[in-house]
Amino acid sequence: MDLDWIGRNLSEGEDILGLLGLHLVLALTPVLCALVLSVPVGYLVHRTRAGAAPLLALFGIVYSVPSLALFVAIPVVIGTQILDPLNIVVALTVYTLALLVRSVVDGFRSVPVDARQAAESMGMGPVRRVLTVELPLAMPVVFAGLRVATVSNIALVSVGAVIGSGALGQLFDLGLRQAFYTPIIVGIVLIVALALLFDGVILMLQRVLLPWYRKAAA
Amino acid sequence: MNLFEFLLDPASWTGPSGIPARLLQHLLYSGAAVLLAALVAIPLGVVIGHTRRGDAVASGLSNAARAIPTLGLLVLVVTLLGTGAAPVVGALAVLAVPPVLINTVAGFRQADQEAVHAGRALGMTPWQLVRQVELPLATPLIVSGVRSASLQVIATATVAALAAAGGLGRFVVDGQRLGPEGYPQMLAGAVLVALLAIVVDLLLGGLSWQLERRRRHIRREERGDLDALRAGELAEQAAARPDTADRAGDADRPADAATVEVPAGETPDTGPRPGHR
Amino acid sequence: MTRKRWILTAAAAATALVLSACGAGSNPLEGGGASESAAPAPEAGEVVVGSANFTESQVLAELYAQAMQAQGVQATTRPNIGSREVYLTALQDGSISVIPEYTGNLLLYFDPESPASTAEEIETALEEVLAEEQLVLGTPSEATDQDVYVVTAEYSQQNQVTSLEDLADLAPDAVLGGPAELAERSYGPPGLAELYGVEFGEFRPYDAPAVKIRDLNDGKIQVATFFTTESAIGDNGYVQLEDPQGMILPQNIVPLMAPQVAQNTAAVDAMDAVSEALTTEELTALNKAVDVDRRNPGEVAGEWLASEGLA
Numbered sequence: 001m002d003l004d005w006i007g008r009n010l011s012e013g014e015d016i017l018g019l020l021g022l023h024l025v026l027a028l029t030p031v032l033c034a035l036v037l038s039v040p041v042g043y044l045v046h047r048t049r050a051g052a053a054p055l056l057a058l059f060g061i062v063y064s065v066p067s068l069a070l071f072v073a074i075p076v077v078i079g080t081q082i083l084d085p086l087n088i089v090v091a092l093t094v095y096t097l098a099l100l101v102r103s104v105v106d107g108f109r110s111v112p113v114d115a116r117q118a119a120e121s122m123g124m125g126p127v128r129r130v131l132t133v134e135l136p137l138a139m140p141v142v143f144a145g146l147r148v149a150t151v152s153n154i155a156l157v158s159v160g161a162v163i164g165s166g167a168l169g170q171l172f173d174l175g176l177r178q179a180f181y182t183p184i185i186v187g188i189v190l191i192v193a194l195a196l197l198f199d200g201v202i203l204m205l206q207r208v209l210l211p212w213y214r215k216a217a218a
Numbered sequence: 219m220n221l222f223e224f225l226l227d228p229a230s231w232t233g234p235s236g237i238p239a240r241l242l243q244h245l246l247y248s249g250a251a252v253l254l255a256a257l258v259a260i261p262l263g264v265v266i267g268h269t270r271r272g273d274a275v276a277s278g279l280s281n282a283a284r285a286i287p288t289l290g291l292l293v294l295v296v297t298l299l300g301t302g303a304a305p306v307v308g309a310l311a312v313l314a315v316p317p318v319l320i321n322t323v324a325g326f327r328q329a330d331q332e333a334v335h336a337g338r339a340l341g342m343t344p345w346q347l348v349r350q351v352e353l354p355l356a357t358p359l360i361v362s363g364v365r366s367a368s369l370q371v372i373a374t375a376t377v378a379a380l381a382a383a384g385g386l387g388r389f390v391v392d393g394q395r396l397g398p399e400g401y402p403q404m405l406a407g408a409v410l411v412a413l414l415a416i417v418v419d420l421l422l423g424g425l426s427w428q429l430e431r432r433r434r435h436i437r438r439e440e441r442g443d444l445d446a447l448r449a450g451e452l453a454e455q456a457a458a459r460p461d462t463a464d465r466a467g468d469a470d471r472p473a474d475a476a477t478v479e480v481p482a483g484e485t486p487d488t489g490p491r492p493g494h495r
Numbered sequence: 496m497t498r499k500r501w502i503l504t505a506a507a508a509a510t511a512l513v514l515s516a517c518g519a520g521s522n523p524l525e526g527g528g529a530s531e532s533a534a535p536a537p538e539a540g541e542v543v544v545g546s547a548n549f550t551e552s553q554v555l556a557e558l559y560a561q562a563m564q565a566q567g568v569q570a571t572t573r574p575n576i577g578s579r580e581v582y583l584t585a586l587q588d589g590s591i592s593v594i595p596e597y598t599g600n601l602l603l604y605f606d607p608e609s610p611a612s613t614a615e616e617i618e619t620a621l622e623e624v625l626a627e628e629q630l631v632l633g634t635p636s637e638a639t640d641q642d643v644y645v646v647t648a649e650y651s652q653q654n655q656v657t658s659l660e661d662l663a664d665l666a667p668d669a670v671l672g673g674p675a676e677l678a679e680r681s682y683g684p685p686g687l688a689e690l691y692g693v694e695f696g697e698f699r700p701y702d703a704p705a706v707k708i709r710d711l712n713d714g715k716i717q718v719a720t721f722f723t724t725e726s727a728i729g730d731n732g733y734v735q736l737e738d739p740q741g742m743i744l745p746q747n748i749v750p751l752m753a754p755q756v757a758q759n760t761a762a763v764d765a766m767d768a769v770s771e772a773l774t775t776e777e778l779t780a781l782n783k784a785v786d787v788d789r790r791n792p793g794e795v796a797g798e799w800l801a802s803e804g805l806a
Contacts, residue, residue, distance in 0.1 A: 005789055015791075064419040065412040066373030072390055072408035076221060082394070082401070151284050158287040162380050162387070163394060163404075164577065172293040176381065179705030180789055181297050188290040195285035234697060300709050380702060392700055395675040397580020 002182040016171075020190060023167035026088050026160070027153040028198070033089075034096035035146065041097070042104025043130065056102055063098040067091060067159045088160045095156070096149040103145025107138030136210070143206045147199050154195040158187065224389075224402035225409065235388070241410065243384035248371045250307045255314030255367055260360060263322025267356065268348050276323045283316035288374040296381040306383045310374055314367035321363025325356025358430040365422035372415050376407070386411045542570040542762055545582050545591030549704070550785045550792070551640060551724055551778065555595035557796035558773070559750055562765040565806035570762070574792075578676045579604055586630065586753060593766070596751040598635055599744025600642070600682075607681045614745045631757035633750035636770035638778050640724040641746045642682060645733035650717055658737040662693045662718065672707050672716035675700035682743045683720075690740045704786075724775065726783035748773065765805075772803045 009015045045055045070091040072082075080086050111134045119133040158169030166173070171187035174180070224230050231237050266272045295309040329352045337351040379387030389407025393400035542563055546556035556572050563570040573591055576582040579600070585591045602609050602621045605628065611620040618635060625632055646656055654665055662669070666687075677683040678698055687693040699716055701707040708727050711719045718736075721728055728735065750766045757763060777799065784795045800806035 002789065008791065061416055061419065064369050064415050066369075066376050066415055068373065068376045068387065068390060069408035069412040069415075072404050073412070076405065082404075148284070151281070155285055155287045158289050159377055161289060162377055162391060164575070166289075169287065169289055172287075172290050173380070173703075175297060176293045176703040177705055178786060178789060179297055179703075179709065181294060184290055184294045184297060188287060188294065191287045191290065192282070192285045196282075199281070199285075296706065300713055301706060301715065381706065388700070391702060392675040395578040395580070395700075396679070397578065397584055399580065 001185065002180070005180075005182050006186060016186065016190075019168050019170060020194075022085070023154070023157055023191070024194065026085055026157045026167050027092070027194075028150070029089050030092035030096050030153055031146065031150050033093045034100050034149070037093075038097055038100035038104050038142075039135070042101045043108060045101060046105045046108040052105060056105060059098040059101050063095060067095070067156050068162055070094065071160055071163055083164050085160075085165050088157060088165060092153050092156060096153060099149050099152075100142065100145050103142050104138065106145075107141035108134060110141055111137045139210055140206070143202065143210070147202050150198050150202060151195045154198065155191055158191060221402055221405055224393075224406040230403075230406065237406070237410065240384060240386050240388055241414070244372070244375055244386045244411070244414065247303065247307055247310060247375045247378065247383070247385055248368065250303075251310035251371045251375075252314050252364065252368050254307065254311040255371075256318055256364060258311075259315045259318035259363075260322050263319045263360075264326070264348060264353070266319075267323045267326025268344065268352060270327075273323065273327075276320055279316050280320045283313075286313075288313055288370070289377050289380070292374065292378055292381055301381060301383065303383075306375075306378050306381065310371045310378070313374055314371050317366035317370065318360070318363040321359045321366070322356065325359035325363075326352050328359065329355040355433070358426050358433060361422060361426040361429060365419065365426060368418050368422060369415055372411065372418060376411050386414070540569060540759070542568055542593055542756055542759070543573055543591045544570060544593045544595075545573045545576050545585055546595060547579070547582055548575050548577050548702075549722075551722065551782050552595050553792040554778075554781045554785060554796055555748065556593075557793045558769050558800065559593060559595065559766050561793070561797055561800055562769050562805050563762050565800070566761045566765040568759065568762045568765065572793075578674070580676065586751065587628070589753065592753040592756045593762075594751050596632075596749050597640060597746035598749055599746045600680075601749075601751065603681050603744065612741055612744065614747055617744060618747075625751075629754060631752050631754055633752060633763065634767045634770045635747035635749040636773045638748045638770075638773040638775045639746050640722050640748060640775070640778065642720050642743050643723050643728075644718055644736040644738075645711075645721050645728060646718055646736065647711060647714075648732045648734055651734040656736065657734060658739060659687065659691050659693060659742070660737075660739060662687075662736070663691060665717075666693045666695045668696055669717035670697045670699055670715070671695040671718045671720075672699045672701050672710060673720040675702070677720060686742045690742050724779040724782050726779060726787055730787070748778070768805055769800075772805065 006016070010017065045052050048055065071087055074080070074087045074091050075082050075084070078086075078090060080090075115133060115137060116129065119129040124133065158166045158172060160166035161169030161173045168187045168190055171183040175182070175184035175187070220226070225237075229236075233239065263276070266276055291313065292306070292309045295305045299305040299308075333351050333355065334347065337347045342350065375383075375385050376387035376390065378385055379391040386407050389410070390404045393403030393405075393407065396403065542560070544556045544560040544563075546552040553572075553574050556574060560570040560572045573585075576585055576591070582591070582594050583604070586594050598614070598617050598621060602611060602617050602624065605624040606620065609617075609620050611617045614635075618632075621632055644659060651657060654661070656662060656665065671684070673683065678700070680686070684695065684698055687695075695718070699710075701710075701719075704721075704725070704727070707716070707719055708731065710716050711733075712731065721733070723735070727733070749770065752763075752766075781795050781799060784790045785792050797806065
């Protein structure tokens, strides 16, 4: 390990910190976008009943497409340039959505029939019932999916280095070019640390936002 | 310019850097890596699953494994060990071990405890118990783990092109060097690897569904009466809508929520699996 | 509207959106290396110096950019864009405005059939073809950097190879390594076959020089292309193969720029001063500081400019 190299690239160029910031933006923006989209999409899929299985199978197929393939193909669909970091964001949003829709559907399915009937008998309208009863009860499963998606995204951004925009993944490219393992190890360690950190952050958020599950979660 | 000109050009389909050759390389790397990983992970999973020791290690491994950037690991191995099939297959195999291991352990954990107890009561040796009771019950989940591993390996083998390896990723990496002229080549690589992943996913998904169905079928036949069959169907319908208690538990085990869960519906499990590609 | 209708409508709308995006049929690489959102089109007066995906190009880009900054020109760099095909597209679409170039290879890129062979002939021929491309050549430096085919000392001795001519019999059993674009270059496999009757059994593309060096030393490839300014040649004792047919043209280092930069005298003067002061030996030393000592190209370039009184 060349600690000197790390010091130089932290203090002077701010290279590593710049890449770290970019990495977080590229990994977390898709999580937010997909979370917002997945709840309505997931609810609609859930409500289609008979259609839910084939639709979920379709999302499963989307999720099985390798990330590099998606990074390369996205520009044709949305008309961006190949080096545009937007490609990474859109591709990861598609993945996260594929994963979260499944979680949302599972979440809604997990809502006990009793709870729904109780809400109905209290005279709640469908919108209110979904938002105030079903959705909160579905959230623990959604949070589980959210954690998986966030951790995968943080690792996946680095694959973008193959096509020239991989944030911390660029350190892998640099290391490979110069047969220099320090940047490679720095990249791996930072990515794993970020992933574990945000996994913890989401867990904390879950405990704060869904305090009634604290016991179950513990 | 036609974006698909590379795929449609007959010249792309011949020679040592043609599509069939690259596809074969991709399959060889991936196949060897998954096989190697299965040879390590399944026996290890059987030991952990049967003895129920090291469960925590296996589950911790699953979370950590998802956080490791595959490209980084591959590049590190190539930088330290050089190019060639062996380092690439080795690095890919390392990435394929966790999903297979975790699912093998989970398969044992979910094996019908009544059957296990019955086996023990009949005086089966631990080896007989594993071979004749636990392993058959765990097989669908093990296959599903191999499926996750295969997808991850196929995706990562694409990235291996950056480390001077062959495979379909070559088209993506080389195409980029050619400027605007090269995009059809990049896209060809992307489309081919996506198709390969989808085909493998559906094949292994179909296999795991078949196994699951046969397992249920055998169980019904053994019981041998119509009432039990009906009861079984009802139980399955109930299982399709799992109750909250189970799910609240899942919330704290994200790995399990997606990897380990066996959808009880009558459709093949094509749902998203964790792990990055 | 029933729920089913709603879903069908949404699906139709989504399909239409995707199809219309496809219908635009834009090639994602056509716009060159920099995208609009990643790197907004440079402002008037701002000079963006791009560089190719290898060390020397990044060092040269830093030299030009920092020399211009010292003269009060607003200059930035956009490193590691890619191969010639990619960065020239970026130069022509305005994503970058200057790129370090090499005279001979640049000429062959635009005119593969050009008969020019001396440095002067190449410069004259280049100016003609570049006028058509709306690009302007700066003052070429004395410093040169040619592509060169090398073999290990051991291979050279065992097989009596010192020139490209000696490879004809060996090549069918040998593997050639080089950057992916070499496969298409006139000084790559096509030129070797035409001028020397050399046809390698396999061409293996490398993105990372360090990996190529390792494979050459390990005997996984037998012949590789390098740049003459790469310290790896001397450090590993490689034998540079002679090129009696002059397949590889002389390559003087030169800035290639967009017309609006050529009108900016402060910018042109700054780059001319760099060309004037730079020698092949100094460039080799700068490359080594980055490749072997793992220093930052910007830092290395800044120190050299300061020592030359250019910044």
